[in-house]
Amino acid sequence: MAQPKRYLITAALPYANGLKHLGHLAGAYLPADIYVRYLKAQKRDVVFVCGSDEHGTAIPIQAMKEGTTAQAIIDKYHPIIEQNFKDLGIEFDIYHRTSSPLHHETAQEFFTALNKKGDLQIKETEQYFDEATSTFLADRYIKGTCPNCGYENAFGDQCERCGTSLSPEMLINPVSTLSGNIPIKKSTKHWYLPLDKHEDFLREWILNEHGNDAAANEAWRSTVLGQCKSWIDGGLQPRAVTRDLDWGVKVPLKDAAGKVLYVWFDAPIGYISATKQWALDNQKNWEPYWNDKETKLVHFIGKDNIVFHCIIFPVMLKLHGNILPTNVPANEFMNLEGDKMSTSRGWSIEMDDYINDWIKKDNGGPQLADTLRYYLTQIAPETKDSEFTWKGFQDANNSELVSIFGNFVNRALVLMHKLCGGKVPPLHADHLDNIDRKLVEEIKLAKDRIENLLEQYKFREALFEVIDLARKGNKYLQEKEPWKKNPVDEKHLIDNCLHICLQLTANLAVLINPFLPNTAKKMLYLLKVVDKILDWENAGSMKLLSVGYTLRAPELLFRKIEDTEIEVQIQKLNASKMEKESQEPLPPPEGHSRTGVAGSQLPVTNTLKDGIVFDDFAKVDLRIGTIISAKKVEKADKLLQLEVDLGFEKRTIVSGIALHFNAEDIIGKQVTVVVNLAPRKMKGIESNGMILMAEDKTGKLHFINPEGKIDEGSTVS
RNA sequence: GGCGAGGUAGCUCAGUUGGUUAGAGCACAGGAUUCAUAACCCUGAGGUCGGGAGUUCAAAUCUCCUCCUCGCUACCA
Incomplete structure (x- = not known):
């Protein structure tokens, strides 16, 4: 298949109402980053966009809770999340935000284009209205008694205690949270995207063009196809594009005062506005990335976002005349020590926590960012939900990164210093044996395998191949035993062995680079070579290091993680859970957001019902x-x-x-x-x-x- | 209840269109070794492939039934 002319890679926009945890990282950002680093090492034309999703009702509500403004909330979380990604080596070409004027313009233009073409429907409905503040009430601004569990402070869209999905009409004794008044019903007008009209298109495009037996195109993951099929077969409904709210992108029409675009509509357009901003910053043209059929668009997301990226946004893009995603390699969820990850229940590890505990400490540094990247990739929920355990984290580090990968690199360098005077020894071609030749061949094979796996978004397996190559290096050293050879009579054997081991080390740097960029950098430092070595085309080459070149003294790539460190983390996790549990009432056990990547944590207080006689x-x-x-x-x-x-x-x-x-x-x-x-x-x-x-x-x-x-x-x- | 995705060695997972004694890594046991962060290397043990029935010369792989987990959905006064 012909190679795409350019790539546009997106990672789900994090919802800027709080910190993001390791599940989000493993689900979307890390695989996207690996894929992008690989493509860039291939010197392909690629742009990697992301940014904060800053609209929706959860943000003004969070602001109410903290006694501040919505703007203050997003201004607080946007930079933290952005910095967290940097600390973990997630390297976007742009980390934009949907509150930017450019985004507002872009989203408005998008809406206007669809509206002018008659692709949207207008419907009038009765909705709750607060007379005191003269505003229509978004679902989240209405509280009442949950018809399911009787909880008095259920929101109009969901009960935070029992988790039931609600609509405002279902609440008993609805009350406006803005004024405390009882809202009245009032007629209001909204624009809808008639998804039902595009069922045939979706069925053809997803199930036939990208189905399991898709011939020419990329077959999507079965988990993604299954969910899409479920949605399509269930019958799609028109979906409101606008809502009555004053936080978000204003609906660009005269008769739409007090209305904004629904956050699910404006958020994915954030990918486009981010691309535009990137183009402005880099004197590039953004248009081919969204309009040219030779662009490969790939969305990295978690499974809670499948419907938006596989059904809704593609319909929007098609109507607007943009290209459609080639693939949406959504990951399943990552559990934590036997239970679902949940920030609100205190059962999660925030990226920020990990950074503070491991990366910023003296004994940590960027290498421990790589350890996390390693473990999260190794257990990536590519085909089913997976599980993060601190013991697993320790094992992955100690018995794979330290014992196999780090150990091989260290052995090669130490031996080179001991037996070859600190210089890259020559290769005596006439003395190569089958074992030598086999290893050289394995390096080339590994490169091909890793490349194939990465192109198929099989990151877990690809990473295994890199480690496996290091394992082969250890095996080779064991068979050759250069330390037992006579340094005079058998010098040529020692030279050949170490020459090959060192070239293998350089190859490992190239191959590990997309996964563990800090490690690759450190290896380049030890080998005293320039970044250019990391170009993907160098993988498989046995001429990366020049003969006679002096290398640096060996340094360990990874340190061991002690049992005590792991115990501390587990205790911390339990403590955080206990703390949240002692706060009343208990948040619902689950719930993922419909737009961003994170569920929101909501304030709930016990209030008494009105007095009666x-x-x-x-x-x-x-x-x-x-x-x-x-x-x-x-x-x-x-x-x-x-x-x-x-x-x-x-x-x-x-x-x-x-x-x-x-x-x-x-x-x-x-x-x-x-x-x-x-x-x-x-x-x-x-x-x-x-x-x-x-x-x-x-x-x-x-x-x-x-x-x-x-x-x-x-x-x- | 409906739909979707899964249930394969202690753990994490591979198993293409059904075909020789079901694989890998980690953990575990034994051995060998000491260049290396007590790391590496070799060997081994460990699975009635969730359960049952069927199709077939042959099924982890196809069909039906059933149980369990996860997600969406229905029900919820």
Whole structure:
């Protein structure tokens, strides 16, 4: 297949409302960086763009929580995240931000182009409106009681306690968080992207052109294809492009005051505006990167972003006349020590934490950035969710980087100093044997294999090949045993062995460079050669070092990581989790953002419901009953169908507690029942009443029942 | 419940269109060695390929059923 004329590589825009963790790094930024470094070593025309995603409601809400402004929030996190990437060797050509004027213009132009062509639909809907502040309320600005778990401070889009997705209409007693008033319904106009009209295009483009048996094009990962298929088959809906909010890119129309572009619409356009800014900074033309069919566009993302990069953004690009991505090598998720990573639950390692603990310390430095890059690549969730463990991190460093790779390089240099006077020895071609020739051949083969794997985004395997080549070097040294050779009679054998080992070392520098750039640099220093050696075309060559050249004294590439260091980290992790858990109430166990790469951490406080008078309470008829039968409701995960003996009658009650109790375990239990609640049908079964449950801070449910068994039908007041 | 992705040695994972005794790395055990960060090198043990049935001369690989994990979705008063 012909090589693309140029590449545009993107990594998901981090949402600028907080720090990013190692899962994000492993999922998108690191593989993207490796790919880009490889392409650049190949001297291909490539631009690597990224930047902060700074719009959306989570940011002004974060600002409210911290008692500051949205602008202050993004100005705080944008530079930190940017610096974190630098410290970890993620080298973007530009790290832009969506709050920049250039981005606003670009996004507005994009919207206008689609709108003028009639690609957008306009719909009027009723939405909650706060009369006190004269604003339509975004989902996040409405609080109310969660219909699922009864939590009083659920947001209009999601309950932060039980994790249920909501819409503002579902909330009981909705309240505006801006004024505290009860919002009214008011009609508002919005623009929609009719995704349903593009189903045929998506089906053809994704499933046929990039399906498993795609002949000419790149086949996408099965995880990505599967998710796309699931979305398309599920039926696509028109999606609102605008919303009522004052934080974001203003809708560029006269009759759209108070409206901004929905963050999911403007964020991916951030890739384009970043490219434009890069072009301005470097006196280049950005247009071919987005418009010329000979550009290869690749999006590196985590799996939570698949729908945006494979379905929605491609539709936008197609309508706008841009090129489409050639591939979207999304990674799955990386768990941490047996549990999902989550900043809000304190179960994560932020990039910032790692940098402070390992890279900035005296014993760390850039080599420990490489150790992290090594381990994260080795366990990259390319085909399924994977798991970060501190023990695994230590093992990867100690038994692979130190023992195999670092050790080989060190042996080669030490032996060269001991046996060859600190200079690159000559090669005596007439004395080469099969073992020598085989190793030389292996170096060339390794280069080809690594190249192929990288082109297929198989970073884990590619990295293994580099280490494996170092392993072959160790084996070769063992077979040759130059330290046992007679320095006079067998000098030519010593020379040949060390000559080959040193050339191999230089090759290892070239091959490891995309993965561990700091290590490659250090190797160049030891070998006293210039950066140019790292050009990919040099891999496989046995002429990288000149004969007779003096090299530097050996230095260790990696240090060992001690058990005590690992213990400290594990303790730190547990402490952070405990600390978060002691704060009430507990954030939901999961939840990934729909636009950026990170879920947001949200403030939640316990507030009391409004006061009531006795008569209000007296309306509720509470009775004690005994569960006499219980069975799971078909086709529902959370529902149990109960029969409750209330003394005066037996009733069927459907209760959403199946995730907490087994049907057979609760038979005979006494419960408190609201008996005068209006009947309601669920899954075709009429429920006549409601079982009262208490929920502890871990989210576990408990029955409310009398201390000892009492008569059914007893009143509660 | 529906859809999607997975379930292969203690751990992390490979296994192309079904074909000889199912592979690798790490960890582990034994041996050898000492140039090297007690590192390297050799050898070995370890798996009824989640479970069951079927198709086939032959199945980790195809079909059906079933269990478990993850994601999306439905249900949730």
